[in-house]
Amino acid sequence: MFSPHGPSLRELVIQALSSVERGYDLLAPKFDHTPFRTPDGILAATADALRPLGPFGQGLDVCCGTGAGTQVLAPLCQGRITGVDFSAGMLAQARATHPDAEWVQADVRELPFAEDFDLAVSFGALGHFLPEERPALFGGVFRSLRPGGLFAFPIGAPPPLTSAWYWTLLGFDAVMRVRNAVWRPPFVMYYRTCPLHALRDDLTAAGFTVTTVPLAALGWREDGSPRYRLVLARKK
Template identity: 65%
Template sequence: MFTKQGPTVRELAVQALSSTERGYDLLAPKFDRTPYRTPDHVLDAVTRALRPLGPFDAGLDVCCGTGAGTGVLRQVCRKRVTGVDFSAGMLAEARAAHPPGDDGPAVDWVRADARALPFAPAFDLALSLGAFGHFLPDERFGLFAEVYGSLRPGGQFVFPLGAPPPVGSRAYWSLVGFDAAMRVRNALWRPQFVMYYRTFRLADVLEDLMAAGFAVRLLPLTDLGLRPDGSPRARLVVAARE
């Protein structure tokens, strides 16, 4: 799970007892060497799924972290990409990963809370990868509304969403255990560190997207494999501002 270059147990403990923002500032230098970074095969599958949906001029990486999604946007957007995150440490790593003058469109980096995005409707495509566990369920509609307000008419908000693991499987109990531990931690310790794996259910997500004004469709990411029943292991949620 963790390489020798990744965070130590002590570093993870300090991060877990910090606020969400401070925890990611501390984790940032080693984040890409943890299992929390979106894997390359998922990035590649999302990139392939996005190409037929374009063309796109301006892209927004919502909760960009160290810039994995920014790299996807730079492959499918023609003019400019913006990465936004509330962690200064993660933005510093993202800047280093995408220096000015390298191949692809230029990148702007903005430090802001995704629950209060500072953008006019200027983007054709918004992407987010692996960040939704940091938002409580009652914050989800507001987050989606902020993204909606940052898109031009016809703009699209996309993100991959994996199928839930089978009830009773090892993965299922691992996620249940993690979320339970986080709830106990946040009940007993301040500041809170918000990270939950089982609060982003597809039915609730679709309801909140539509309430925010999006028209939504699901595209199977078949490159990521199929479940035993033949359904895809992951889908790309495509929410359009009509």
């Protein structure tokens, strides 16, 4: 599916019936040929928005997957770049593609760092965490940053109620909830559990000062609001 080099429908079904970790281990060799990998346009817009705030020292990619976030961190960070993920398969792909970075296998709800980084980023991963898990995630990122450090991630505007995309995402989340109610192990991936106001509240509770900037290169909605914003969470 998706491309001649992408996973087959059968492979996607097997992934969806696995745990999150096992599913991504299976998908890893073909992950970059799917829409699940963050598009280069979003990565470039994020880098452009962060550039005036740098340069930075050491960089951390939280839930790094196959390492696409290094495209953002490499030109902005003068020190070591580290990616962390719990999927050994995804890390193997990242290590092969970006051998100059450091790759760490860990549960990001229990990050093994303490004031080691100046910039942390994350792309497309928040849907893998239930709302009650976000405090552990954000708390770990907070501890991993040096004082004054920055945690940044892009977030898309919610689709309007009248759009087909709204109902597609609603249907996907409903199917995932049914799947997790009747099948074990669970596969946590929801698109509608991360509204900006909830993320802002959780980041503030973790100790961050939170602002956002529009990613203008990614366009604007009919009401004049940006299609994407970059969340900037600064460690006080």
